Amino acid sequence: MKVLLVQPYNLDYTKTSKVPTPAPFALICLASVLRDNGHDVHIFDRNLQEASLEGEIKKIYPDMVGITSFTGPMILDALEVAKIAKDTADAPIVWGGVHPSMLPIQTIENPYVDIVAVGEGEQTILDLAYAIERNKPLEGINGILYKENGKIHTNPPRQFVTDLDELPMPAWDLIDLGKYSSVQLFTSRGCPHNCAFCYNKKFYNCKWRGRSSEKVIEEISYLKSKYKTRWFVFGDDNFTCNRKRLRDICNGLIDEGIDLYWRCESRVDNVNSEILGLMKKAGCHVIYFGVESGSQRILDTIDKRITTTKAIDAINLCSDLEIASSAAFLIGLPTETEEDLMLTKRFALNLPLWGITVKIYVPYPGTDLYDYCVSSGLYNPPQSLEEWGRASSWGDASINVSDVPSDVLESVRVEIEEGIKNRNIPYYFLYSMRRLFDGDFTSINAFKSLFEDPGVGDEDR
């Protein structure tokens, strides 16, 4: 059957941004299993702003439309996509991704949603395609909510894929990779930690699963030879989680002479000089650490289970080994005072960092901290899918659950980011030049994002 998968605008929901974004990874994962099972799959990315969705739907006349979304303004465009699809095609509209998974009932209640897929989507979308193609009832399909004759049905949950190696390689060939900001791939899912602000606990049940090093290397070799790029990003929530797999990937890259530059995300308590040395040898040039705060009290409050000393050690180690490190900080957390904020400011500005993102905390549904903010009256959450899309604050301090005034949060946020970024401008420039001279096809896109939209540039630091 014909399936259309749509990626809504993910950066600038006013649709004025022309900056390239990361590729729609969830959609190429879903497309791959569908295609392997004989379905005719089309991907439409609204961020590329190339064709009209309506025109595309009229060209294909899909039998099912899938939309992905996480919490954020992306929901607004996802709703617009669903409206266009409803008006143009006579096909069920399936919503999946982190937001629908966290708030499935509120999502299915929206008139522009026929089916909600909760959690991992590969098997669910396959089962849906099978049932819809044959006009079979949806009641036996795990992991969905659906409407029938105006009534909402909730099916039992979908189990996780136990062995990620059983999934086919994402359908990279269905997108034009050259139009995106980076070659970002995901080699594992989940994280065993418990951070109170993160989606992982509810979404992945604190379970980490990784593809084998062989599969990872196979995918990298494919991408490297097909797209002639040496610059990769491992977008995994916790790429360094399993030390054995990490070593195998690094040794595999070194032994097979796969000459790459790559970035990854890690925790400060996952690294030591031995593993960092190996990572560096295998081409790791930037590590992005979740440091979150310079106040130990706040780190303990959010159940981060790291110490500020550990963060200093990890970042210094990177600096000694000439691996660039970037850090993510959250300010404006519940119970945070101006004193905590000043600790964070001093702490961050004293670290030998190459990049930094400082975000003002927003309570995302499905997290422990969100539950705390709602139950203690600190946060009055939107009550419908539409309201979630319209909620104006995604880190601009109009939602503030801390004890620090919003204007102070915003000015300190800028001070910290500018402090780190200004001292590194010459390095960013040299880095971008190096990529340009290396002939990397994403370098022009990455270069653009660096200067045109600081929010997107973050992704590259």
Ligand code: B12
């Ligand atoms: C890359 C990325 C981005 C990219 C966008 C990428 C894109 N696809 O367009 C950029 C940088 C733009 C971005 C922006 C933001 N992001 Co972001 N991002 C990610 C990241 C790192 C990877 C997403 C991904 O590709 N995952 C891999 C795929 C395979 O997983 P998946 O998306 O969950 O898909 C699976 C299932 O959900 C399901 N599924 C997904 N879609 C569909 C659709 C159908 C039809 C079906 C059946 C199933 C299905 O099947 C898939 C395969 O199993 C995630 C973290 C993560 N690891 O997921 C955060 C994450 C999704 N982002 C998050 C957030 C908060 C944001 C921002 C709000 C940040 C901010 N303050 O600005 C913005 C919001 C943008 C907006 N306009 O609304 C949160 C979302 C939390 C939540 N409750 O939704 C996450 C989970 C990070 C986190 N740890 O909290 N992000």
